[in-house]
Amino acid sequence: xxxxxxxxxxxxxxxxxSVINCTYTDSSSTYLYWYKQEPGAGLQLLTYIFSNxxxxxxxxxxxxxxxxxxxxxxxxxxTQTGDSAIYFCAERPVSGGSNYKLTFGKGTLxxxxx
Amino acid sequence: xxxxxxxxxxxxKTRGQQVTLRCSPKSGHDTVSWYQQxxxxxxxxxxxxxxxxxxxxxxxxxxxxxxxxxxxxxELNVNALLLGDSALYLCASSLPGQGTDTQxxxxxxxxxxx
Numbered sequence: 604x605x606x607x608x609x610x611x612x613x614x615x616x617x618x619x620x621s622v623i624n625c626t627y628t629d630s631s632s633t634y635l636y637w638y639k640q641e642p643g644a645g646l647q648l649l650t651y652i653f654s655n656x657x658x659x660x661x662x663x664x665x666x667x668x669x670x671x672x673x674x675x676x677x678x679x680x681x682t683q684t685g686d687s688a689i690y691f692c693a694e695r696p697v698s699g700g701s702n703y704k705l706t707f708g709k710g711t712l713x714x715x716x717x
Numbered sequence: 718x719x720x721x722x723x724x725x726x727x728x729x730k731t732r733g734q735q736v737t738l739r740c741s742p743k744s745g746h747d748t749v750s751w752y753q754q755x756x757x758x759x760x761x762x763x764x765x766x767x768x769x770x771x772x773x774x775x776x777x778x779x780x781x782x783x784x785x786x787x788x789x790x791x792e793l794n795v796n797a798l799l800l801g802d803s804a805l806y807l808c809a810s811s812l813p814g815q816g817t818d819t820q821x822x823x824x825x826x827x828x829x830x831x
Binding site: 607634636638644645646647648651691693695702703704705706707708709710 | 721723748750752757758759760761762765772773775807809813818819820821822823824825
């Protein structure tokens with residue numbers, strides 16, 4: 604079954620890069636997502652990658668995927684105080700088109716210090 | 718372009734009562750998923766509705782039921798409420814057949830059971 608693990612806390616200084624890590628266990632083809640949750644709010648989709656890709660870049664965000672180690676990372680360049688939030692990694696294995704649920708990690712709390 | 722909307726925003730109930738939460742999907746989306754997010758945890762998949770049928774269900778008891786209407790909106794019903802049902806309930810909508818089946822989340826309904 605699916606299992607997603609994340610480190611719980613990350614603290615960085617404004618202007619530095621942040622790297623949030625995630626590991627997943629499912630061995631089939633899978634979509635991997637990053638969501639952001641601000642206090643008291645729902646989840647905002649940041650980006651996603653399919654397991655046949657190694658990297659995806661979208662403005663300040665870079666996603667790196669190491670398929671051999673089942674390790675996913677989200678790099679945020681030039682981190683700002685507005686980036687302070689909880690970041691969730693989620694996976695959705697593609698198994699004959701019959702799996703629709705997202706499995707989430709527990710989230711990484713990113714704190715950006717001025 | 719309206720995003721996913723949920724009502725009510727907050728709700729307080731007592732043990733043993735029943736509750737109904739509502740969700741309207743993002744414009745153009747026809748699939749609705751429900752998740753439960755306990756404090757300090759990642760969201761857990763409850764079920765997904767497509768074409769007014771429950772298509773996939775997570776590991777939740779039968780006290781959790783749902784419905785999807787012809788306009789694609791959805792309701793989540795929880796009977797015989799327990800203290801442990803206190804959580805943020807998130808609705809997500811998606812449009813299958815788009816490859817990624819990416820799920821977009823609403824702001825959530827905060828349920829408190831006393």
